[in-house]
Amino acid sequence: MFKKIATRLKDWFPAQEVHAHCDGPCGVYDPASARITAEAVLSMTKKILALEVPASGDTAAMVAYNNTLSRYIAIKEEQAQKTKDDLLILWTDYFKPVHLEKYPDLHDTFWKAAKLCSACKVEVSQQHAEELMAAVEKIHNMFWATKDRNVAWYKAS
Amino acid sequence: MFKKIATRLKDWFPAQEVHAHCDGPCGVYDPASARITAEAVLSMTKKILALEVPASGDTAAMVAYNNTLSRYIAIKEEQAQKTKDDLLILWTDYFKPVHLEKYPDLHDTFWKAAKLCSACKVEVSQQHAEELMAAVEKIHNMFWATKDRNVAWYKAS
Amino acid sequence: MFKKIATRLKDWFPAQEVHAHCDGPCGVYDPASARITAEAVLSMTKKILALEVPASGDTAAMVAYNNTLSRYIAIKEEQAQKTKDDLLILWTDYFKPVHLEKYPDLHDTFWKAAKLCSACKVEVSQQHAEELMAAVEKIHNMFWATKDRNVAWYKAS
Amino acid sequence: MFKKIATRLKDWFPAQEVHAHCDGPCGVYDPASARITAEAVLSMTKKILALEVPASGDTAAMVAYNNTLSRYIAIKEEQAQKTKDDLLILWTDYFKPVHLEKYPDLHDTFWKAAKLCSACKVEVSQQHAEELMAAVEKIHNMFWATKDRNVAWYKAS
Amino acid sequence: MFKKIATRLKDWFPAQEVHAHCDGPCGVYDPASARITAEAVLSMTKKILALEVPASGDTAAMVAYNNTLSRYIAIKEEQAQKTKDDLLILWTDYFKPVHLEKYPDLHDTFWKAAKLCSACKVEVSQQHAEELMAAVEKIHNMFWATKDRNVAWYKAS
Amino acid sequence: MFKKIATRLKDWFPAQEVHAHCDGPCGVYDPASARITAEAVLSMTKKILALEVPASGDTAAMVAYNNTLSRYIAIKEEQAQKTKDDLLILWTDYFKPVHLEKYPDLHDTFWKAAKLCSACKVEVSQQHAEELMAAVEKIHNMFWATKDRNVAWYKAS
Numbered sequence: 001m002f003k004k005i006a007t008r009l010k011d012w013f014p015a016q017e018v019h020a021h022c023d024g025p026c027g028v029y030d031p032a033s034a035r036i037t038a039e040a041v042l043s044m045t046k047k048i049l050a051l052e053v054p055a056s057g058d059t060a061a062m063v064a065y066n067n068t069l070s071r072y073i074a075i076k077e078e079q080a081q082k083t084k085d086d087l088l089i090l091w092t093d094y095f096k097p098v099h100l101e102k103y104p105d106l107h108d109t110f111w112k113a114a115k116l117c118s119a120c121k122v123e124v125s126q127q128h129a130e131e132l133m134a135a136v137e138k139i140h141n142m143f144w145a146t147k148d149r150n151v152a153w154y155k156a157s
Numbered sequence: 158m159f160k161k162i163a164t165r166l167k168d169w170f171p172a173q174e175v176h177a178h179c180d181g182p183c184g185v186y187d188p189a190s191a192r193i194t195a196e197a198v199l200s201m202t203k204k205i206l207a208l209e210v211p212a213s214g215d216t217a218a219m220v221a222y223n224n225t226l227s228r229y230i231a232i233k234e235e236q237a238q239k240t241k242d243d244l245l246i247l248w249t250d251y252f253k254p255v256h257l258e259k260y261p262d263l264h265d266t267f268w269k270a271a272k273l274c275s276a277c278k279v280e281v282s283q284q285h286a287e288e289l290m291a292a293v294e295k296i297h298n299m300f301w302a303t304k305d306r307n308v309a310w311y312k313a314s
Numbered sequence: 315m316f317k318k319i320a321t322r323l324k325d326w327f328p329a330q331e332v333h334a335h336c337d338g339p340c341g342v343y344d345p346a347s348a349r350i351t352a353e354a355v356l357s358m359t360k361k362i363l364a365l366e367v368p369a370s371g372d373t374a375a376m377v378a379y380n381n382t383l384s385r386y387i388a389i390k391e392e393q394a395q396k397t398k399d400d401l402l403i404l405w406t407d408y409f410k411p412v413h414l415e416k417y418p419d420l421h422d423t424f425w426k427a428a429k430l431c432s433a434c435k436v437e438v439s440q441q442h443a444e445e446l447m448a449a450v451e452k453i454h455n456m457f458w459a460t461k462d463r464n465v466a467w468y469k470a471s
Numbered sequence: 472m473f474k475k476i477a478t479r480l481k482d483w484f485p486a487q488e489v490h491a492h493c494d495g496p497c498g499v500y501d502p503a504s505a506r507i508t509a510e511a512v513l514s515m516t517k518k519i520l521a522l523e524v525p526a527s528g529d530t531a532a533m534v535a536y537n538n539t540l541s542r543y544i545a546i547k548e549e550q551a552q553k554t555k556d557d558l559l560i561l562w563t564d565y566f567k568p569v570h571l572e573k574y575p576d577l578h579d580t581f582w583k584a585a586k587l588c589s590a591c592k593v594e595v596s597q598q599h600a601e602e603l604m605a606a607v608e609k610i611h612n613m614f615w616a617t618k619d620r621n622v623a624w625y626k627a628s
Numbered sequence: 629m630f631k632k633i634a635t636r637l638k639d640w641f642p643a644q645e646v647h648a649h650c651d652g653p654c655g656v657y658d659p660a661s662a663r664i665t666a667e668a669v670l671s672m673t674k675k676i677l678a679l680e681v682p683a684s685g686d687t688a689a690m691v692a693y694n695n696t697l698s699r700y701i702a703i704k705e706e707q708a709q710k711t712k713d714d715l716l717i718l719w720t721d722y723f724k725p726v727h728l729e730k731y732p733d734l735h736d737t738f739w740k741a742a743k744l745c746s747a748c749k750v751e752v753s754q755q756h757a758e759e760l761m762a763a764v765e766k767i768h769n770m771f772w773a774t775k776d777r778n779v780a781w782y783k784a785s
Numbered sequence: 786m787f788k789k790i791a792t793r794l795k796d797w798f799p800a801q802e803v804h805a806h807c808d809g810p811c812g813v814y815d816p817a818s819a820r821i822t823a824e825a826v827l828s829m830t831k832k833i834l835a836l837e838v839p840a841s842g843d844t845a846a847m848v849a850y851n852n853t854l855s856r857y858i859a860i861k862e863e864q865a866q867k868t869k870d871d872l873l874i875l876w877t878d879y880f881k882p883v884h885l886e887k888y889p890d891l892h893d894t895f896w897k898a899a900k901l902c903s904a905c906k907v908e909v910s911q912q913h914a915e916e917l918m919a920a921v922e923k924i925h926n927m928f929w930a931t932k933d934r935n936v937a938w939y940k941a942s
Contacts, residue, residue, distance in 0.1 A: 048534060049534065053530070073537070074541070074545065077542065077545070121542065122538075122539075123535065123538070124534050124535060
């Protein structure tokens with residue numbers, strides 16, 4: 001088993017053995033970044049769905065409504081993108097071939113989570129925003145398990 | 158007391174009473190963002206200080222050293238800036254005049270913390286990076302106290 | 315008095331005395347950056363309020379209207395954020411404890427100005443955009459007074 | 472002729488002769504970047520024009536429509552800006568006075584192309600988006616001609 | 629077979645069937661973006677390795693050398709990040725479960741390519757930069773094969 | 786003369802006559818943005834040239850020196866890029882064909898100024914940084930002349 005991993009490592013990162021750098025910010029990975037922005041995606045999605053359209057004659061209210069709706073959509077977009085970026089940093093930089101041995105669904109987990117980020121941008125879907133939160137929680141658990149640490153999952157909102 | 162706060166609120170935000178918006182992403186503030194990036198600042202600072210200069214004749218090692226040093230400095234810069242940005246979002250958007258009544262040193266706390274972020278960019282100082290971590294922890298405690306929540310302080314690294 | 319300042323400086327920046335760096339770009343602070351972007355916030359706010367909603371049957375005009383409204387809101391958002399960033403750079407990097415002695419309302423001035431930037435994002439309020447311009451002008455005067463220079467306040471628009 | 476060029480070069484870049492650097496990423500200029508983003512501008516423009524407004528009573532459909540419209544406008548804005556940036560890098564960094572001798576309309580070509588990028592942001596105009604594609608194709612041909620290479624023009628969409 | 633794909637699709641994207649959006653910029657994916665930036669990574673890597681250290685007494689040459697080296701490293705970092713971003717957009721937004729059926733090594737291909745981007749940042753390795761180019765070429769071929777189009781692979785440099 | 790301008794306008798912007806938009810933020814152009822960042826380029830260039838290399842045995846001083854040098858180069862790079870961006874916004878969005886009639890060297894002025902921005906990145910040249918300041922001052926004068934306003938040129942540093 002160890003031999004198999006070692007062979008894969010050699011196959012993948014031939015020059016890595018000699019000068020074994022890990023990426024610059026290693027040691028400070030934390031899925032909490034992705035959790036915070038995923039919460040913002042869910043919050044914005046709910047707020048968009050709850051916004052009440054003003055009566056058609058009220059111009060001032062209509063301008064305020066459009067400003068708020070436009071900003072909420074833009075914030076949802078930005079926060080979903082940040083969630084995607086932070087998750088993919090974990091996938092590409094933190095997780096190594098040894099983890100893949102232990103979590104054979106590693107790639108699928110991240111692929112689905114990343115696709116959920118895109119879905120939350122494209123749609124205004126509370127269901128997908130909640131599925132994204134669940135995906136981040138799953139990754140939180142996987143991540144801390146690889147470090148043998150028990151970090152409690154909590155939400156800021 | 159209530160009257161005093163109300164007067165200050167009127168004084169500061171005369172039009173705010175009528176259309177009481179809060180900022181777009183409200184409800185999902187979390188000092189954990191600033192904590193993660195401040196940890197990266199401390200980590201990079203330590204790694205810069207621990208980097209060994211290669212022997213002067215070894216060109217390949219010198220190029221690798223310069224690449225690593227240059228990247229560590231750039232990552233420290235970026236993470237210190239993100240810490241500053243995230244702290245200032247709390248100061249300008251989350252904290253309200255009512256909190257200032259309760260925490261008279263609110264402004265000074267954030268001013269010093271922001272100045273520490275700049276100091277961590279300008280210098281390679283482990284002492285200042287640790288003081289920044291302490292400042293973020295103080296803000297973490299202040300923040301969750303205003304929400305009457307008990308969120309444990311932990312470090313990812 | 316000098317002693318009091320010196321004590322505060324020591325209290326705040328214990329290591330600063332030895333290697334007295336100021337931040338990288340020092341010497342080129344200028345509130346004109348914040349003034350230009352605050353003008354853009356005011357300009358966009360006025361334009362949004364002046365936009366005429368096309369007749370309901372005119373699809374082409376409606377698309378053009380939505381494109382313009384959406385862009386104006388996004389530009390207002392971006393320029394308000396830049397104003398906030400530029401003002402906070404002055405507060406955190408230019409202004410020092412000695413200035414606080416001279417301007418005891420320094421913190422409040424910047425807190426209110428930063429909160430006005432956020433208000434100009436959240437709302438479409440000409441009143442708040444004009445208050446932001448006034449806040450920037452106040453900071454312009456404070457800033458140049460600390461340098462004993464008389465720089466005229468002007469507007470580009 | 473050579474002398475004239477040499478004189479202009481000396482006039483413009485007096486210190487350039489001694490330490491003849493070109494800009495950092497030289498050697499990897501390719502108008503394909505601008506072509507891809509210009510295609511996205513055209514695609515978004517068409518999609519905006521093709522979006523069907525839902526029936527006025529259908530709130531869920533209206534929210535989805537607003538989300539999509541808002542995102543399409545933002546993507547069009549971003550891609551037009553990237554097109555402009557990439558074209559201007561060619562104009563300011565790749566093209567040299569010797570090219571101006573050969574293409575006397577170099578400046579006008581880029582000025583018009585850059586103005587078309589802005590027009591594609593300000594308007595929802597399929598005509599201008601197609602003119603932008605034509606402008607990028609013209610620049611593609613000019614660019615590869617200066618390198619004596621025959622690179623086929625193609626579209627991704 | 630079709631049934632298996634359909635079941636996977638339902639399993640993954642339960643709500644997707646009803647409102648089948650694809651992501652905003654669809655239709656204009658092109659691996660040429662990643663190819664251009666990967667070429668820049670290779671070019672910068674070669675230039676860094678070829679830079680000659682000036683004689684130790686020549687201060688002006690040393691300053692020029694440091695400026696050039698620092699910029700080359702920063703450009704390499706930026707271009708490797710852009711390559712990574714562009715590749716991951718293909719992986720998360722363009723490639724769908726149907727493609728995974730056809731290319732079972734899809735995930736591994738992108739994981740390795742993304743890890744090569746990080747390796748090109750962490751190291752100054754011509755071998756890894758060339759492997760990154762090969763990985764991008766492999767993805768170029770996979771991508772255009774899914775579209776049944778024959779787009780020639782070329783390099784700008 | 787008027788006819789000639791009108792013909793050129795028609796030639797260039799055939800569709801522009803009908804729906805005469807100007808770009809979003811119009812009315813708030815001000816070359817002061819470019820002046821502030823160009824000052825920062827000059828300031829950083831001078832500081833880089835004035836930095837003293839510490840004695841070879843002093844490791845702590847060497848780390849501080851490398852941190853400062855690396856940051857100064859990065860700030861110079863960023864500020865030169867911002868100067869370029871701000872100048873090119875004036876060229877592509879503010880200046881119109883009517884101005885070209887009045888200032889036949891409009892294109893050359895901006896081309897040289899943009900090339901100076903790149904030169905200030907590539908080199909550590911006080912001469913080029915000062916030429917950039919002169920180019921910005923020339924543009925300042927041209928710009929305000931087109932508005933028939935007399936705005937004083939000043940420097941923040």
